[in-house]
Amino acid sequence: MAVSLISSLGYNLITGFGPGMLFIRALHGIGFSAFIAASFSLAAKWVLPEKRGESFGIIGAALMASMAIAPLIGDFLIRKWNFHALYIATSLSIILAWASVSLAFQSRTRAHRNGGSRSSVKYLSLLRERSFFFLLVSTIIFAHCQATVPNFLSLLAAEKGVASGRFFFISYSTAIIILLTTGKIIDRQGKLLFMRRAYPFFALGIVLIPGMISSPLFAVSGILFGAGMGLLFTVHNALAAGHGSETEKPAIMALFTAVYDTGFITGALVSGWFSHLTGLSMLFWSCGILALLGFLTVAVSQIRET
Secondary structure (H helix, E strand, O other), X not given: OHHHHHHHHHHHHOXXXXXXXXXXXXXXXXXXXXXXXHHHHHHHHHOOHHHHHHHHHHHHHHHHHHHHHHHHHHHHHHHHOOHXXXXXXXXXXXXXXXXXXXXXXXXXXXXXXXXXXXXXXXXXXXXXXXXXXXXXXXXXXXXXXXXXXXXXXXHXXXXXXXXXXXXXXXXXXXXXXXXXXXXXXXXXXXXXXXXXXXXXXXXXHHHHHHHHOOOOOHHHHHHHHHHHHHHHHHXXXXXXXXXXXXXXXXXXXXXXXXXXXXXXXXXXXXXXXXXXXXXXXXXHHHHHHHHXXXXXXXXXXXXXXX
């Protein structure tokens, strides 16, 4: 949070593209990624195993709600005042989050510092565990597809002569509802069961986008994509949190979030290169097929229920 706060304040000093901007962006990325890895590690260590699905569902809903609301707030601040207002508001939000975390986990972190043990964890040894390795394979497939759709949907919509906002509203609203309502059911009936059920909906929602985005039935693809996205976010995080011992949890969740973030990078760069070669419609069809490969990975691999 300290690094994120410094980078948010640092944007006020940027006047144009150059080394300063690149440094601030890199600092921002380090702070954000470290915060996500650390917060997911806390959840993995301190949430009861039988409530992981419910807990990560709530976390996912909070993340997606912020992704839906923050751009609107940012646009308002920039129009009403300027970019400096945006950076100051961001800095204030980090301070509020810092206070919230300090109050929520003060007693636990003190107990961990006083009685916690330190041990060296080798990342390669974690990757040799087949269950966790194939979970990471599924994770990067899911993240790549999840990132491809929002990155290139607006371009496809413009190509078809329609607006893209309605798809985002329907898909993310569906995902938030799924995240808030299915966690307990996932914990009771099994995470792998819901992972196998969610992938076909997720894949079908992506494949249908090019044909339905300009159709009155566009909501069908948005609902399918949103439902699959909400379920897959919950089960991937909950399964990852169940791997490793208590001392290995930070390394497990760091690896998991690193792979998840990598999927968002490939969802922008690799998908952009592929769409340049083949066209936007082919990009979405191929992405749907990739999601089906994710389903096959889950169906035939030895991912362990945790």
